[in-house]
Amino acid sequence: EGTVALTLKVNGQSHALQLDPRTTLLDCLRENLALSGTKKGCDHGQCGACTVHVNGRRVNSCLSFAVMHRNDEITTIEGIGQPDHLHPMQAAFIEHDGYQCGYCTSGQIMSAVSVLKENVGPTDADVKQAMYGNICRCGAYSNIVAAVQQVRH
Numbered sequence: 001e002g003t004v005a006l007t008l009k010v011n012g013q014s015h016a017l018q019l020d021p022r023t024t025l026l027d028c029l030r031e032n033l034a035l036s037g038t039k040k041g042c043d044h045g046q047c048g049a050c051t052v053h054v055n056g057r058r059v060n061s062c063l064s065f066a067v068m069h070r071n072d073e074i075t076t077i078e079g080i081g082q083p084d085h086l087h088p089m090q091a092a093f094i095e096h097d098g099y100q101c102g103y104c105t106s107g108q109i110m111s112a113v114s115v116l117k118e119n120v121g122p123t124d125a126d127v128k129q130a131m132y133g134n135i136c137r138c139g140a141y142s143n144i145v146a147a148v149q150q151v152r153h
């Protein structure tokens with residue numbers, strides 16, 4: 001009762017869903033589709049842990065309702081790479097220790113992949129500014145910038 005039917009396209013696969021219309025895209029991904037790589041930090045658009053791509057552009061999935069994305073292509077960290085087939089950005093984060101606890105890492109990587117699409121020649125300062133919405137409580141920022149710069153080169 002009080003639910004709506006929709007189909008969501010995530011990582012190239014279509015999923016038929018029946019949802020409370022107030023379900024955020026973040027909760028839908030994690031709880032309905034079991035895509036737990038996307039993390040919930042603040043649930044209020046302030047930390048970036050929930051970053052996914054919608055039609056190739058990064059969004060905070062906690063700020064969006066799933067029902068708004070009927071016609072969109074959504075990509076999560078699971079669609080970017082897998083343990084046996086890492087995206088170059090994932091490999092660079094490992095090489096440069098671009099994380100400590102790892103909770104923010106999926107969001108950082110989704111954002112970083114997007115930053116390189118937005119600006120093909122960013123300086124360190126450009127990377128820092130473009131990723132200001134992705135908070136790392138462990139303070140791995142300089143290593144994150146190094147990882148992004150490695151992928152650019």
Ligand code: FES
Nearest residue numbers: 041042043048062
């Ligand atoms: Fe979405 Fe923090 S959980 S921005």
